[in-house]
Amino acid sequence: MAYEALDSGSVPLPSTAEQVTRRRKRLIPSWPLVIGGVLLLVIAAACLAAPWLTSYDPSYQDINNPGAAPFSAGHLLGTDAPFGRDMLSRILYGGRIDILIGLGATSVTVIVGTTVGLIAGYFGGKIDGILMRIVDIFFAFPFLVLVLAIIAMLGPSLLNMFIAIWAVGWVSYARIIRGETLVVKKQEFILAARTLGYTHRRIIIRHILPSVISAALVFSMADAVGNILLGAALGYLGLGVPPPTPEWGSMIADGQTYMVTQWWVPTLPGIAIVLVGISFSLIGDGLADILRPQG
Amino acid sequence: MGRFGFVIPRLIQLVPVAIGITIITFFLIHLIPGDPVVALLGNHYSDASAHALRAALGLDKPLWNQYLIFLGNLLHGDLGNSIYYEEPVRDLIFSRIEPTVWLVVYAAALSAIISVPLGMLAALKRDSVIDQAIRGFFLVALAMPAFWVGIILVLIFSIHFSIFPVSGFGDTIPSHIEDLFLPALTIALSFGAVLIRSLRNSTLSVLRADYVDTARAKGLPNRVILGRHVLRNALLSTVTIFGVNIAFLMGATVIVENVFALGGIGQLLVSAIQQRDYAVVQGITLLIAFFVIVINLLTDVAYGLLDPRVQQ
Numbered sequence: 001m002a003y004e005a006l007d008s009g010s011v012p013l014p015s016t017a018e019q020v021t022r023r024r025k026r027l028i029p030s031w032p033l034v035i036g037g038v039l040l041l042v043i044a045a046a047c048l049a050a051p052w053l054t055s056y057d058p059s060y061q062d063i064n065n066p067g068a069a070p071f072s073a074g075h076l077l078g079t080d081a082p083f084g085r086d087m088l089s090r091i092l093y094g095g096r097i098d099i100l101i102g103l104g105a106t107s108v109t110v111i112v113g114t115t116v117g118l119i120a121g122y123f124g125g126k127i128d129g130i131l132m133r134i135v136d137i138f139f140a141f142p143f144l145v146l147v148l149a150i151i152a153m154l155g156p157s158l159l160n161m162f163i164a165i166w167a168v169g170w171v172s173y174a175r176i177i178r179g180e181t182l183v184v185k186k187q188e189f190i191l192a193a194r195t196l197g198y199t200h201r202r203i204i205i206r207h208i209l210p211s212v213i214s215a216a217l218v219f220s221m222a223d224a225v226g227n228i229l230l231g232a233a234l235g236y237l238g239l240g241v242p243p244p245t246p247e248w249g250s251m252i253a254d255g256q257t258y259m260v261t262q263w264w265v266p267t268l269p270g271i272a273i274v275l276v277g278i279s280f281s282l283i284g285d286g287l288a289d290i291l292r293p294q295g
Numbered sequence: 296m297g298r299f300g301f302v303i304p305r306l307i308q309l310v311p312v313a314i315g316i317t318i319i320t321f322f323l324i325h326l327i328p329g330d331p332v333v334a335l336l337g338n339h340y341s342d343a344s345a346h347a348l349r350a351a352l353g354l355d356k357p358l359w360n361q362y363l364i365f366l367g368n369l370l371h372g373d374l375g376n377s378i379y380y381e382e383p384v385r386d387l388i389f390s391r392i393e394p395t396v397w398l399v400v401y402a403a404a405l406s407a408i409i410s411v412p413l414g415m416l417a418a419l420k421r422d423s424v425i426d427q428a429i430r431g432f433f434l435v436a437l438a439m440p441a442f443w444v445g446i447i448l449v450l451i452f453s454i455h456f457s458i459f460p461v462s463g464f465g466d467t468i469p470s471h472i473e474d475l476f477l478p479a480l481t482i483a484l485s486f487g488a489v490l491i492r493s494l495r496n497s498t499l500s501v502l503r504a505d506y507v508d509t510a511r512a513k514g515l516p517n518r519v520i521l522g523r524h525v526l527r528n529a530l531l532s533t534v535t536i537f538g539v540n541i542a543f544l545m546g547a548t549v550i551v552e553n554v555f556a557l558g559g560i561g562q563l564l565v566s567a568i569q570q571r572d573y574a575v576v577q578g579i580t581l582l583i584a585f586f587v588i589v590i591n592l593l594t595d596v597a598y599g600l601l602d603p604r605v606q607q
Binding site for chain 2 (some may be wrong): 030038133134136137138140141142143144145146147148151152153154155225229231233236238239249252253256259260263266267268269270273274275276277278280281282283
């Protein structure tokens, strides 16, 4: 018993695949993952199904009922002031843009950043030095400030928002993946692959990438939350999609002047943002639980 | 040299990053579609002023030459001129920087006050109800947009309870402290969430450390162990975590300044964007980036001074 514990070298460690399978055999692999996943699916589905869930057009101004309270005048969540646009439909249609930002901006940055991180970590030396120096320089700028500056130059629009986030957001992944790659690079199966004469490309894609991808995936959830908040902030500052397209951030800005009398106008979009953010965070926690090596 | 021996290499490491910052900021202007001179002059465009600006910026020269001119101006403290306010960017920034500095320091202090005890508590009572509650609260806090939190706080504390003002910076020091409380609290709630997570992790690793076991074996009361070892290490980690996340703090400051109309450089940045005042945007971006790397350097130095192991 104690003797066996000392001889740890002979105990085969389960591979990552086995660990994940063993975890999955439990009925609920991870509560945060399930809750977060379901929440996100429900919200996304609601936003996609907006035309069927609400009969109002988000730009339609019900001039007889400006600033109506929730559950009144036939508007489930009330209307905004001063235009009288239906809050429920504006929130559902607006969600499309914010969720799109969360998914679209993040997916590109994951790919670009992971690629850079793999190259820097695997090849090391001068390439690593230069790439990581560039990453350090980007990290000196607050994310928001650099995105603001890029949008300032290119002009505010949804596409430019994506471009700005893509240009800046990849650096976090580069750093994380490079760190992971450095660790994985030293393992024996990599040495074996090199000895077998596999090309660098094959080793990176087939052998290193699967081991480091989990770190990127977990972080991508937190990053998605950050991007959604960033998109909403840009909308709040008036630098996002132009009106009258609804977007949660700009809705909060529009409603700020009316917060005293019609508190639901700026509050409800914020709650929507928080719910989406929580769902992404829960998914991230769940992924971290599942992908964490056991034992 | 002694304890400061490690500062010199760090300073030298800073130089390429500083140069890189100037390069990126320089290139920002060249992102503008169309003729940068037309954009930079805006409504003040005239053939004469365009010609003068082109010569001053060296826009007819090759790109690297333009960069050197930009860098040269920078080293003389010249950040260009604001077309909207018609004064040098440097003066403009200087006149607006006070609220921002106040807010950053205030928010940092509040964040530390909130997160150090809560982070340590979460680690000490690991997996208990308190721990879950703290982590749950901050899971939600991190999903809340800063500008929205600010509005909600104003709704509750300024309008409903009338304790704090809705906006503005105030004229005297006591009014600064009062007016800035809600903005600082807004930032502290999200920044604090980031700090708590890291603090909890580092406190957990301290609690697992050998010397804590030794202290317990020696029969030291928990209070002493906490105070002497755990707290010290937690504070040490706070310094580092702080430095790493200072960029996040600056970003939140920019947003919150706009929510509360504080008149600092965050608000200046946004209005400059709306007014197409490119030189101001460039100058503020540069300044904030430099501030971040300086703070990183200072926290590294502070860590080196506080942690006796670093001198070896």
